[in-house]
Structure formats: structure tokens, C-alpha cells
Amino acid sequence: MGLRQAAEENPTGKIKEDEKLIQEVLSGNADAFAPIVDRYKARVFTLAYSMLSCREEAEDVSQEAFVKIYKSLKTYDAGRTKFSTWIYRITYNLCVDHLRKRKKTAPLDENMPAASSKAPEELIAAADRDRLIREAVQNLPEEYRVPLVLFHFQGLSYREICVVLKVPLSIVKNRLFRARKMLKEKLSGGESGEM
């Protein structure tokens, strides 16, 4: 599918480059980690933001994620998992921990306002429609939002999403299906309301 191919952006060349950089870091050149961070920071941050709905927290957790990625780099097994999938899994787990802590300390945060009020700078210039979609995605319940973000923004396949979320394929399919249905309703409802 044309659409799907557009979302998939990890050609073999990039994977090879990743492997080279990983080897360099493992052989003691910590500076080789910087290009890895540069390559994945937007994707990690987008995932964290989609789960936490707060820029500052998303930034903190993304920082934490990269430190963890760096520290556990020697446990990464290229034969078993794609590097990107491994990175998302770490980020996802940290976000889940963070949400758990947040619930414990401030139960009111359950109804935290989503992206709506403060759109990130880079979006100000973008069309209103983009903002609407982003808001609609952000307002989906977490379990539906995360697979959708992983699929569309991070270009993960169904199976890769299974690995990140540690859920069976049937659940991934079902959640994606329901997320899109919800999104469709939200967007069509929003549009007719605007007119």
C-alpha cells in the first residue's frame, strides 16, 4: 500500500548505520551516541508526548529513555528485535511507569487536558485541520491512542507493536480498529460541528 510505505521509514541503510553507531558506542566511544539520539529523539518524544500529554513530562521521560537506552545498549540483541522497536519498548515502559506514579500522587490528573490548550510551536503555522487531528488522537483513550501513534507516526508493523506493548496480535488489530473508528467519529463530528 502506498500509504503504508510512506509511513515506513527505516531502510536497510539506516539500520546498518544504527548498527555501526551501536558498535562504536559499545567499544567505548560515547560520542557516537549523539547521532543515535538525533535520529530517534523526535520519535521517542512523540511517543512520550502521546502517552503523557504534557511537553515537560514527555521531555523528561524521553531524556530518561535515552539514558536507559545508553546504559542497556549491551543487552540489545539485533538478531531478535529491530533497534527502533527496542527503543520504543523502553520508552513505552518508562511512560507506563510514569503514568502509574502520576496516578498515585495526583489522581485528578486522570482528566488532564490533552494537547488542546498548548499546541507546540512547530504546529502554530500548520493548518487547523492538523491541530484538530492531533487533538482527536490525543483525546483517544490511552490503550487505543498508543498503537495508533506507533503505527502512523513511528511506522511500526502490527508485530512490532505487539513487541512494544507486549500484547497479542489480536489485541493490536482490535485496538487499531477501534481507535480508527473512534477517530473517524470524532473527526466527522468535529467537522460537522464547525460548519
Next chain:
Amino acid sequence: MKCDVYEENIMEYLDGELNAVKKTETEQHLKKCAHCSEFLSAMQQQYEMLSALLLLSPGQDFTQKVMSNIGSKKADDGTTDITKMQIMPAIILVAAVLALCIPKSGHLAGVVPAAINFAAWFAVMIKGLSGIFNAVLWMMDFAVKMLLDLQPSMYFLETIPGVLLNKYPAGAALIAAAFLLECFLWGKLLSPGKIEQ
């Protein structure tokens, strides 16, 4: 309802995750079902909208922060920089004093230029050290040699420890041996009779 199944198939179809059999089946169904065709185009629209969205970017200094969090030398915090800033002038000062009271002959004469050489090589090895200190050390090294009127042929010896340091930072024994060898050779060059014509 029957179409519910197809709706699921349509999404998998768009996701590129539908198997061949189901794909043909779905395509057949789409031809005769207006509801599902409509659903497909609505979904295609949604896909396009979603894929048009850009990834969000974290703050500008994000990578730098990560690098300082992992304790990379390049992104070291101020404290280590201060230590380096204190160490380097100290090394230069000691080297300068040595250069000033350098014995022009005798056994010790070879030690000073060799030591300055090696200080310069170690300076190269200290990652993140600013080039200016390095340059100062090299210039001093050069000045000392000019002062002592030494043969440029000695320079080839510096390449050996240099390569060793760069390739095998752990080979301290080899480096020490190279150092002693250089001391000895400098000493020979500086021994009386060679320096005064």
C-alpha cells in the same frame, strides 16, 4: 453484521497486513458494497491526514542534555572543564620551567624534550581537551628543539609512541619503553661533543 468483518479487513488492507486470500475477498466485496467503499475512502482520508502530521520535536538542547546525562566527555558539565582548565596550565608551567633550566648536556638532557613530547601526546589523548593547550605544548616542544639545535630526524621517533597511544591506549608498557628509548637517544644526541661542534 457482515460488513463489520470487512471493515476490519479494509483497515488491514490499508495497513498492508492482509493476506492474499482475504485481500481478494475484500476487493470483491468492495466492488459491490457501497457502504464499505465509502468506509474505505473515509479511512484513506484519515490515513492521509495522519501521515501528513509531523513528528513532534523536543527542545533544542535535547541531545546535549542526554549526552551530559550519560557523562560523555564531549558534553561534560562545567566542573570537569574547570579541572582540565586547572591541570593544563599547570602542565605548561612545569614544562616551561623545565625548558628554562634545561641542561644542555649530560644524561638528563634527553629527558626534558622527551617529556615535553610525551606531555603533548598525552594532551592529544585527553579527550575534549581544547586544541589551544595542545598547540601550546607542540610549540614549546618545537622551541626546545630549536633551542637545543637538534636534528629533525629525531621527529620520526615521535610517530611511534603517537601511533601506539592512539591505537592501544592500554599499552602502557610499550609507551614507557618508547619513552625510555627516546630519553636515551635524546641523551646521546645531547651528549658533549655532539652539541658543541
